[in-house]
Amino acid sequence: MTRIVVTGMGAISPLGAGVARVWEALCRGESGIRDVTRFDAKDFPYTRGGEIRDFRLPPDVGSAGATADLATQFMLTAAAEALRDGRLADDAALLADTGVVLSTNFGGVLSGEKVMAERLGKGQAQAADFDEFLFQTCADRVARHWHLGGPRNMLSLSCASGAAAIGYGLELIRRGRARAVLTGGYDALSRFAWSGLSALRTMTKDAVRPFDKNRSGTIFSEGAAALLIEDEDSARRRGAKIYAAVAGAGMNNNAFHITAPAKEGAGSAAVMRMALSDAGLQPEDIDHINAHGTGTKPNDVTETQAIKAVFGPHAYAMPITSIKSMIGHMMGAAGSLEAIASVLSIRDGVIPPTTNYRDPDPECDLPCVTNVKRTMRIRSVLSNSAGIGGCNAAVIFSGGRTEKRKARGAT
């Protein structure tokens, strides 16, 4: 069976626009968390977030995105970079067989807020705002602008969305429904999400300190990230740059509770096993985990338990990190951006740090790359995601062709 590889990437985040810029900032341990200015945050319990400021659409999106919802504009920006990076525009036949699989929690919610406010007699909306609120509109805008003719789908699986988009894109290529798929995730900060996420008491007024004893919550942020994935034969034929292989993925549900994490991270453990089995890899083949690591008390301890359950003693030989310490929790984009970090960890042999880390937590005792990046050879990375409703997703990326490859099971 052919491998599926990553041939293009794009990102816009609170740490800046462009994959190169974001990656450098992550490796330096910069923080993208600031006071929120999108809306008047002083009435909210939490006022700091990962906001994108001074945003401009790139020239190659231009007028196509000018009237789009801000969240969709983020996605268009990341998509533009990924397609530029993947040099897809040169190949009309491939464009016709390229699918679009994007994912989000809240979609065009800033347009949606206008529509909802108007309905309640508390604001005004335009007819176009309703279309901008519909999730599929974003996939339509991306597909049309770049003439991508394959299956065109929006997914929504809470904060597992970005990772699930890669997993589903992988399936589309394996089943012959597309030769390449532009996968991505996006979300924008909004009063709607901010009030709801505040009410759920998952946020902190402190910094995000994943796996630290005194961690007290996460901080939400916004942006978009895109990965162009492609059949390796197709990529090699057209001489595309190959970053890494998407070795396997898994998506599942805890089937436990709508907001509380499953006991001992059972669902997260199961989804990591699904991804390993899908990739035909053993736990020992994984060199690094890019953790979900939100910085909430329950997430980090249950994720630690899940990793130990799956990896056994190897869990202590394999560094983990959470980039949410720097960039915040990008909601629908989190899984996509963390996938990009995973791919670049393989390419550069660098694991970005988990910043703000001070005090070890005996319950979160896995080796974490704290405060300063680490350099080491990495063949395979597992990227973990989870979200409200009990959704989990895990994606594994592998570099080179030298890694141990076991016979695939049912795939």
Add this chain to the structure above:
Amino acid sequence: MTGKRVVITGVGPVSAIGIGRDAFFEALKNGHSGIGPVAAFSTDRLTSKLAAEVRGFDVREYLETEKAYLDRASQLAFAAMSLALEDGNLNLKEMDRSAIGLILGSAVGCLESASLFFGDFLEKGPRFVKPIIFPHTYANTTISLLAIEYGLDGYHLNFASGVTSSASALLHAYDRIRAGRNPLVLAGGVDALSPLLYEGYERAGRLSPHDGGGVEACSPFDAAHNGAVLGEGAGLLVLEEWEHARQRGTRIYGEISGGGAYGDTMARAMRAACRDLPGGVADLDYISAAANGSRALDRAETRALREALGESAGNVPVSSVKPLLGEVLGADGALRTIAALGAMETGFVPPTLNLKQPDGAEPLNRVRDQGINRAVSKALVNSIDPGGNAVSLLLTKRE
């Protein structure tokens, strides 16, 4: 690429024309439309007044215990799930649930709950919103609640792909089973009517009679077509690997034998779905059209049908059951797949209600407002989002 056979062994339709298989099949055969004046909310300020609402529905009939809160979309989906499991003779508690996939779709999810939640925000401020409602405003609320209710901790994927949401879910379920990745997948979709959705569609000019013409009606392919009429509903199907179904000796409605999905190229999706039929699209006994009465969509599908069918355009019967069901958005592919299985079951091709004077002189065999008796063993379901994504599913039945 050959793979395992994928059969449909249970259906759970919840729609304006009927709840449950028998009522649903009966209404299709009798041509009873579910469209009427909107009862759930006021349309006084609006030009359009019609919708296909699910009436006489009490979710408690489908629940074991009371729920603190359920959006209407979740309610409709809970009912569809309960009906599909009963129809498919499935007792999930006796099964390895981690091997079972759950794949759903919804165009607008729990929109009414989002609106309720945001209303509180605007009225009372960010500190006094209801934490209990917020988790019910997500697009994945419904699928996740079903996973929790039924202990479905296996493969889990949720589409928010407009009208093609549930057709995409069914196509993906088919691919999963065919590739041997799940022996059984529960798949389908849902969308519920709400004032926000209805007004949004009206303002976007999508509802009859906004697209010209004074009479409000759903009349796909008719010269008088002037917009869609919204509906609501849920459809859940039990998709199963053939050998798995045979071993448990359950009834088989039919088989999914192909599928195609492409953006902006409907004819390509149809041809891809029929790739394994010897004569391709021309071999079909029936095509369930996506046409919903909007001129742009009706005409685009008409062109695609002509392109895909070629010289056989006059032979294969085509009908749209949307004058019966309404435009049910995320439930579309699921409910019309069940309807097509009904056509196979009853040997009756359902009518395109209100089709009297076809729009244009296309040589298509459009079934008008009387259905036709005809044995159906190969049916195609076209699901098309107005934004351009097109999904086609091929259903077959062996003698």
